[in-house]
Amino acid sequence: MDPLIVLITGCSSGIGLSLAVKLANDEQKRFKVYATMRNLTKKEALEEAAGTTLNHTLEIKKLDVCCERSIKECVESIPGRRVDILINNAGVGLIGPIECQSLEEMQRVFDTNFFGVVRMIKEVLPDMKKRRSGHIVMISSVMGLQGIMFNDIYAASKFAVEGFCESLLYQTMKFNIFLTLVEPGPVVTEFEMKTHEEAMRGDYSKTDRETADMFMNHYLKNTRAVFSSLGQTPEDVAEHVLHVITKKKPQFRHQTNQVYTPVTALKHADPRGGLANDLFYKLVFQHASLMHASLHAIKLIRWKAHKVQQGARMLGLL
């Protein structure tokens, strides 16, 4: 059988890079991967990770999701413009008090995370409709379901993606095209480092001292702990995406981190919002030490499980 043609955006690092490499290394050779990035001078890491798959099951192409011409040129360069699976992965973060962020910065987040997805889908959907087949996967986020403090604009951009897809779903269903929102919790990639570094360089003189303190001394500290105890690896997320795209009937939503399922479920348990809002508020401002102790315990358990797995592998039991 011919391999499925997969186009992935944002493959210079993180989830996009891991996913491209994972699919290109598929033992059954089910995929031909077009791994795209906006800046080809960053292609070395992917080239290295791709190894012998490079220019066989994996090809690197230039694509900037903020530029319609770049998207068109990339899709036109694919034989027959055929894209069986589109993975909208490219994305940027933004954290901090909104009064310290410029409108331009906020628009850049929406232009990439939301309009980037819209541009990509506009380019491939008509062909998928003609073929009455295809699968479009969004790397959304748990923040597409539940807002988290100081992520106002980023969460809004992911909520926009979720609303857009919920609405588009009926058309895609009619044309036998699958649409899936993959919703990871924290993933340890350059994403965290980039947003954290930008936040450290930020000018907080435009906000009051109390807000600046909430951000620097509560939020940043808490998220560091959250990433180091609950964070997944990009390979983990890639494994979930592989599972989603190889299902006969892929589901619409897929969360990759079980810990976050109850967090996002709170909203549905209490539609008036009290439960979720109260919990987050109390966790951050009233029971921070309890939260840190729990996160630390989770980290220890995960480390122990990892060691047991390593030992079992060495003994040939896994």
Ligand SMILES: NC(=O)C1=CN([C@@H]2O[C@H](COP(=O)(O)OP(=O)(O)OC[C@H]3O[C@@H](n4cnc5c(N)ncnc54)[C@H](OP(=O)(O)O)[C@@H]3O)[C@@H](O)[C@H]2O)C=CC1
């Ligand atoms: N890390 C996390 O905790 C989580 C991440 N996500 C989502 O996962 C996706 C991947 O993020 P992750 O791998 O973590 O982060 P990385 O920062 O490692 O990767 C982001 C990728 O997006 C690319 N990108 C940014 N802007 C554009 C653009 N205009 N056109 C094309 N590519 C672009 C970056 O390219 P460049 O190198 O040129 O900047 C990079 O390749 C994002 O959509 C993010 O929102 C979801 C949940 C959690």
Ligand SMILES: CC1=C(/C=C/C(C)=C/C=C/C(C)=C/C=O)C(C)(C)CCC1
């Ligand atoms: C769990 C949790 C927190 C942090 C969650 C974080 C930091 C999630 C990050 C998700 C990301 C980065 C998604 C990207 O799309 C808080 C609010 C500190 C306190 C309450 C419990």
